Amino acid sequence: MNAPEIAKKLEDIPPGSAITIDMKIDSYFDFIRATLDLFATRKDLDCIYVTSTIPSESILNALSVLEVDIDRVYFVDCISHSMMGKTSQSDHVIFVESATMLENIMLKVQYLMKKSKRENKVVIIDSVNTLAIHNNTKILSEFFHILLNNLRSKDAYIFILNMEGQGSEDLDSMMNLVADDKFRIPAGQEENGDGNGGGEEASE
Amino acid sequence: MDAARDRCVTGIENLDNILNGGIPRGNTVLVTGSCGTGKTTMSMEFLVHGALMGEPSLFLSVTEASDKLLKNVIPYDFFEDSLIKKGKLIFIDLPVVYELFGMTKGELDFEDIDLLVKAIADIVRDLGIKRLVIDSITSVCYQLRTEEKIRQFILKVGKSLSEYGCTSILVSEISPSSERYSLYGVEEAIADGIILMGNLQRRGDLLRTLQVVKMRGTNHSRAKYVLDLTPSGVLLVPLLKGGSI
Numbered sequence: 001m002n003a004p005e006i007a008k009k010l011e012d013i014p015p016g017s018a019i020t021i022d023m024k025i026d027s028y029f030d031f032i033r034a035t036l037d038l039f040a041t042r043k044d045l046d047c048i049y050v051t052s053t054i055p056s057e058s059i060l061n062a063l064s065v066l067e068v069d070i071d072r073v074y075f076v077d078c079i080s081h082s083m084m085g086k087t088s089q090s091d092h093v094i095f096v097e098s099a100t101m102l103e104n105i106m107l108k109v110q111y112l113m114k115k116s117k118r119e120n121k122v123v124i125i126d127s128v129n130t131l132a133i134h135n136n137t138k139i140l141s142e143f144f145h146i147l148l149n150n151l152r153s154k155d156a157y158i159f160i161l162n163m164e165g166q167g168s169e170d171l172d173s174m175m176n177l178v179a180d181d182k183f184r185i186p187a188g189q190e191e192n193g194d195g196n197g198g199g200e201e202a203s204e
Numbered sequence: 205m206d207a208a209r210d211r212c213v214t215g216i217e218n219l220d221n222i223l224n225g226g227i228p229r230g231n232t233v234l235v236t237g238s239c240g241t242g243k244t245t246m247s248m249e250f251l252v253h254g255a256l257m258g259e260p261s262l263f264l265s266v267t268e269a270s271d272k273l274l275k276n277v278i279p280y281d282f283f284e285d286s287l288i289k290k291g292k293l294i295f296i297d298l299p300v301v302y303e304l305f306g307m308t309k310g311e312l313d314f315e316d317i318d319l320l321v322k323a324i325a326d327i328v329r330d331l332g333i334k335r336l337v338i339d340s341i342t343s344v345c346y347q348l349r350t351e352e353k354i355r356q357f358i359l360k361v362g363k364s365l366s367e368y369g370c371t372s373i374l375v376s377e378i379s380p381s382s383e384r385y386s387l388y389g390v391e392e393a394i395a396d397g398i399i400l401m402g403n404l405q406r407r408g409d410l411l412r413t414l415q416v417v418k419m420r421g422t423n424h425s426r427a428k429y430v431l432d433l434t435p436s437g438v439l440l441v442p443l444l445k446g447g448s449i
């Protein structure tokens with residue numbers, strides 16, 4: 001499934017819903033591109049991107065290579081700090097020291113929600129799997145429960161990435177509980193592993 | 205929201221929710237915590253929101269100079285210069301008041317207390333002040349020395365402010381390990397409300413926290429919240445328990 005096809009699939013989602021996106025790592029950038037194209041560019045929304053998977057800088061670099069408009073993307077970056085990586089100042093990136101500080105992730109999302117002038121927002125949480133590395137399922141489900149309810153009440157579109165093969169039964173049943181729906185992005189036949197997946201950068 | 209008593213809406217949205225609509229008007233609230241927990245910042249925000257709602261708001265500073273404090277409010281994205289110019293947001297250095305009344309001995313006696321209370325009450329009445337912050341009451345207490353005088357001062361100040369419909373925050377400095385909410389214990393016993401701010405260590409992370417311990421005149425949450433100081437003001441979310449104790 002390529003980016004336009006994914007966008008088509010996401011088009012009819014009503015605001016205020018939280019959707020788990022089950023996908024393989026190969027579809028990573030197609031998904032991001034589809035979401036930004038549909039929600040940021042076409043629907044004119046701000047995008048809040050919570051990453052505990054890949055440093056925001058790497059995502060930004062990849063997106064600019066793909067010529068995706070990143071003006072409306074704001075990051076909550078929970079990985080750069082703990083990787084002792086660069087945490088350069090930018091209006092578009094807020095750092096959280098560690099992915100264990102779930103409350104601070106909620107606070108930064110709340111801050112960006114408040115700051116955004118646009119009526120509606122799309123929030124991407126990347127990913128439930130990397131958050132689960134740092135947090136047990138109990139605290140994680142509490143986190144999602146509070147965060148998602150809050151975002152739903154503000155009519156945000158919420159996508160929670162769930163990487164196939166990185167989950168567990170526990171995690172899946174938790175997501176079934178906290179999210180409204182689940183979409184599976186089938187691995188594409190067109191993109192025969194062009195090496196553009198996020199996995200490589202994450203393991204640098 | 206309880207309709208029972210008129211509320212002083214703090215303007216800190218999450219805090220107003222915790223308080224079921226705001227601080228009951230006329231209450232004297234002790235905002236207490238160790239150094240760097242955000243007491244001054246939050247108290248200041250309380251005043252800026254008040255000023256924005258048209259309520260004359262006064263910051264009585266004991267330890268820090270007003271011009272330095274002013275610098276801290278300017279970065280707020282809701283701050284307006286005109287609040288200062290229109291006299292809606294006022295800063296007064298308490299040492300200046302001491303000097304005005306010749307209270308330079310270092311220790312205030314009962315007579316001084318009456319003078320000081322009257323001076324504050326006069327300012328509040330004359331300027332129609334609806335929100336007052338004293339930062340910090342602990343510094344004032346140092347000058348009062350005895351529990352009896354502290355009790356006198358807080359009771360009298362609280363009473364006259366309440367009569368003018370002024371809601372006040374007394375900032376209290378305590379050590380991180382303190383088992384009390386105030387240095388002398390008197391402050392917390394007299395106050396209508398106590399908001400405790402602190403730091404919480406969890407698995408190597410340090411979180412800022414806030415908890416409303418007591419607030420007369422309203423139902424309120426007593427849970428612990430995690431706090432963030434942002435250019436949009438104080439934000440709060442519930443502390444996650446994660447199934448632990």
Ligand SMILES: Nc1ncnc2c1ncn2[C@@H]1O[C@H](COP(=O)(O)OP(=O)(O)O)[C@@H](O)[C@H]1O
Pocket residue numbers: 237238239240241242243244245246433434435
């Ligand atoms: N808007 C803000 N954003 C980030 N940090 C802030 C902000 N305002 C204040 N701080 C920081 O928060 C800390 C607490 O400040 P302060 O309110 O003075 O604490 P206290 O009065 O309890 O000692 C200070 O280190 C200050 O630099």
Ligand SMILES: [Mg+2]
Pocket residue numbers: 243244245339
């Ligand atoms: Mg202070």
